[in-house]
Structures are given as structure tokens and as C-alpha cells.
Amino acid sequence: MSRNKTIAIIGVGNLGGAIARGLKDSGEYRPQNIILTRRHIDRIAEFGEAGFKIEKDNLKAAAWADLLIITVEPQQMNRLLDELAPAVDVDRHVIISCVTGVSIRQIKDRLQKEATVVRAMPNTGVAVRESMTCLATEGMNGPALRMAEEIFSTVGKTLIIDEEQMAAATALGACGVAFFLRAIRAASQGGIEIGFPADKAMLIAAQTSLGAARLLLENQTHPEAEIDRVTTPRGVTISGLNTMEHQGFSSAMIKGIVTSWEKAFRLYREDKD
Numbered sequence: 001m002s003r004n005k006t007i008a009i010i011g012v013g014n015l016g017g018a019i020a021r022g023l024k025d026s027g028e029y030r031p032q033n034i035i036l037t038r039r040h041i042d043r044i045a046e047f048g049e050a051g052f053k054i055e056k057d058n059l060k061a062a063a064w065a066d067l068l069i070i071t072v073e074p075q076q077m078n079r080l081l082d083e084l085a086p087a088v089d090v091d092r093h094v095i096i097s098c099v100t101g102v103s104i105r106q107i108k109d110r111l112q113k114e115a116t117v118v119r120a121m122p123n124t125g126v127a128v129r130e131s132m133t134c135l136a137t138e139g140m141n142g143p144a145l146r147m148a149e150e151i152f153s154t155v156g157k158t159l160i161i162d163e164e165q166m167a168a169a170t171a172l173g174a175c176g177v178a179f180f181l182r183a184i185r186a187a188s189q190g191g192i193e194i195g196f197p198a199d200k201a202m203l204i205a206a207q208t209s210l211g212a213a214r215l216l217l218e219n220q221t222h223p224e225a226e227i228d229r230v231t232t233p234r235g236v237t238i239s240g241l242n243t244m245e246h247q248g249f250s251s252a253m254i255k256g257i258v259t260s261w262e263k264a265f266r267l268y269r270e271d272k273d
């Protein structure tokens, strides 16, 4: 359904660039059908060389594309929506906003149009087609939601949620990449301290975390069930785990996620730049 559509990714920074790479690598979307915008267009020249269209003018991009994937910062959203409003055709365009903390209602109010809007919360795993993308829409937008689901399913897993859960999806899924990477970094630092060179410590830590995640996803088990299989009685794992818990490991992760969730409600401010 979406494969023959033209797609604009508006505001190509870290996330927009990751989405572009993932869509191209999926083989399902041709870069010639994807236009990328940002104001400093020289910074996305590499995408032009990779076959994508690149454009400084958001209005031209919107006129060319059927689907508008928005990836600007929350504080940049109002200015962008004001600029885009004249080009948004409610009968043609589907807007997919990846912007944290800006509701569908706020987007439509700023556009002053009853546009079709889907919210998406992917993560930078899209670049390697391993994103966890939460999607939400409202009312009668089923076809648009299915289109968004189709797009993001080519770059990872998708889950449809209520819009009220978007801030939670941001903290757990989108910020989560950074949280788990920090855990991997800490593990590799431990590995260095007990004798591995940095590159080998990182390989062991990263591959081990990949295996741990796949155990959960493929066996559909609870982490504690998998942990029980690692913790040999009187063994070394349980001693390490208990020491980590005494130091507040689970508590730190939970408190960090709650802090990010709380902040997601406060990000949308008037025009930063």
C-alpha cells in the first residue's frame, strides 16, 4: 500500500537519517521515492549521493510527497507546522509525526486543518531495521495507521498503542536504546577491569546482550525465568547479580525511565529556532 507512495522525511537529523537508511536497506522503498529535507542541506549531501532526493524547501517536498514523516525537535515543531500548513492537502497527505510530546490535536490545531495525522515513536534501531516503533492515531484514520504500520514494520517491530501512552513509549522504547547502550558500556568496562582488551570486552558485552534479548523475544519468557537458567546454585552469577541489586541497578533503570517519561510532557515549547 505505501510502497508506491512518495515519502518526505522532514527535518533529517539523527532520527530522520536513521529512518531513511533503514527504509533504503529494507529493499522495500526506493530512495528515488524519498525526499529528505533540512535547513543545512549540505549536512545531508551523503543521502543525495545514495540516491535520495534532498531538498531545502519543505513546501516543495510536501508538494511532491504523499506521506510526510516529521522528525524535527519538539521546540522546532510550531515553526515547521506554520511553514507547512499551506502545502498540506487533507485529501492527499498522511502526516506521520515522530516528534516527542506534540499531540495529534496540537498538530491539527497549529495547521488549522483536519489533516490525517499518525504519531510514531521509533528508535535509532531503524537504521539496522531493528526498531521498536509504537504507533497511535485517532478516530477514522485506520488506513493511515495501517500505512504507517507497513512502513515501520520493514524496519523493525511495531505496536499500536493509545495516544496517551506515547510519552511512555518514548521513555521505554526510544530513549531505551541509550539506556541499554549505557548498560552494555558498563558491562564492557567491567570486562576490561577483569582482563579483556576494550574491543574484545565490547564484542562479548554486545553479543551477550543481543542473545539475552533474543531469548526473551523468541522463547516469550520472563527475564527471571531466563536468569534462573544462568544462576547456578552457589555459583558466580547470583553473587554478581545480588551485588548489582545492592548497588541499585534495577532502581536506577526504573527511576531513569520515569524521569524521561515526566520530561516528555514538558518538551513542546514555542519556537526555539
Ligand SMILES: NC(=O)C1=CN([C@@H]2O[C@H](COP(=O)(O)OP(=O)(O)OC[C@H]3O[C@@H](n4cnc5c(N)ncnc54)[C@H](OP(=O)(O)O)[C@@H]3O)[C@@H](O)[C@H]2O)C=CC1
Pocket: 010, 011, 012, 013, 014, 015, 016, 037, 038, 039, 040, 041, 058, 071, 072, 073, 074, 076, 079, 080, 098, 099, 100, 121, 122, 123, 124, 174, 175
Ligand atoms: N533521536 C532519537 O533516537 C529519537 C528522536 N525522536 C524525536 O524525533 C525528533 C528528532 O530528533 P533527533 O533526530 O534526535 O533531532 P535532531 O536535532 O538530530 O534532528 C532534527 C533535524 O530537524 C532539522 N530541522 C529543524 N527545523 C527544520 C525545518 N523547519 N525544516 C527542515 N528541517 C528542520 C534540523 O536540521 P537543520 O537545523 O539543518 O534544519 C535537524 O537536523 C524529536 O522530536 C525527537 O523527540 C523520537 C524517537 C527517537
Ligand SMILES: O=C(O)[C@@H]1CCC=N1
Pocket: 100, 170, 174, 175
Ligand atoms: O532524547 C530525546 O528527547 C529524543 C526522544 C526519544 C529519543 N530521543
